[in-house]
Amino acid sequence: MKPIIAPSVLSADFSNMSEEIEKLEKSSAEFIHLDVMDGHFVPPITFGPQFIKSIRGKSKKIFDAHLMVSNPEAHIDSFAAVGCDIITIHAEVASHLHKLIAQIKNHGIKAGVALNPSTPVEMIKWVIQDVDMVLIMSVNPGFGGQSFIPTVVDKIREVKKLNPNILIQVDGGINEQTAKIVMEAGANVLVAGSFVFQGNFEEQIQKLIRVGLAL
Ligand code: DX5
Numbered sequence: 250m251k252p253i254i255a256p257s258v259l260s261a262d263f264s265n266m267s268e269e270i271e272k273l274e275k276s277s278a279e280f281i282h283l284d285v286m287d288g289h290f291v292p293p294i295t296f297g298p299q300f301i302k303s304i305r306g307k308s309k310k311i312f313d314a315h316l317m318v319s320n321p322e323a324h325i326d327s328f329a330a331v332g333c334d335i336i337t338i339h340a341e342v343a344s345h346l347h348k349l350i351a352q353i354k355n356h357g358i359k360a361g362v363a364l365n366p367s368t369p370v371e372m373i374k375w376v377i378q379d380v381d382m383v384l385i386m387s388v389n390p391g392f393g394g395q396s397f398i399p400t401v402v403d404k405i406r407e408v409k410k411l412n413p414n415i416l417i418q419v420d421g422g423i424n425e426q427t428a429k430i431v432m433e434a435g436a437n438v439l440v441a442g443s444f445v446f447q448g449n450f451e452e453q454i455q456k457l458i459r460v461g462l463a464l
């Protein structure tokens with residue numbers, strides 16, 4: 250199975266973002282993963298719609314926004330307006346999850362829902378047919394370069410059982426070893442920050458794709 254690779258620009262060189270995006274644009278990555286952090290739901294603050302708008306024109310890839318923000322309802326519209334193709338919100342902070350999924354889809358884009366490592370899959374059971382993607386966090390959100398938490402593998406299997414046709418994205422600590430484990434469990438979209446940006450982007454991306462093709 251050929252996985253979709255979603256490099257996270259969190260690990261990019263922010264002083265050289267134009268070139269970083271150009272390199273990703275020429276690569277085999279299908280998504281560009283955009284980690285939005287608000288300093289409240291997670292400690293760091295990263296970037297907002299203005300930054301995404303500034304790089305949108307440089308890439309035709311799928312812009313995959315991962316909103317690690319406390320009040321997603323206040324932000325969905327502005328991220329849709331700057332050209333995000335997928336907006337993923339965290340189930341932990343969405344008191345009206347069904348309604349927020351509709352708010353995302355009303356923009357004609359794809360909706361995703363994310364689960365922290367400690368959040369049970371039951372939380373999204375009643376919306377799983379409405380979303381396009383489930384994001385299983387395999388580290389606690391907030392920082393790149395953390396170690397993969399193995400207990401999330403069972404959660405991937407559970408999601409796959411609930412909806413076999415959905416995109417299952419795994420985010421955090423992905424390398425060739427963990428990529429194999431999560432794809433065997435049913436994941437088909439791999440977010441990779443430090444793994445992609447630590448070397449030649451295309452070579453690193455190809456390593457992950459090859460793991461999937463060999464399964
Ligand atoms: C963490 C972010 C991830 C992060 C992944 O909160 O959601 O997307 O950038 O980085 P790596 O691949 O280095 O774990």
Ligand code: ZN
Binds near residue numbers: 420440
């Ligand atoms: Zn992310």
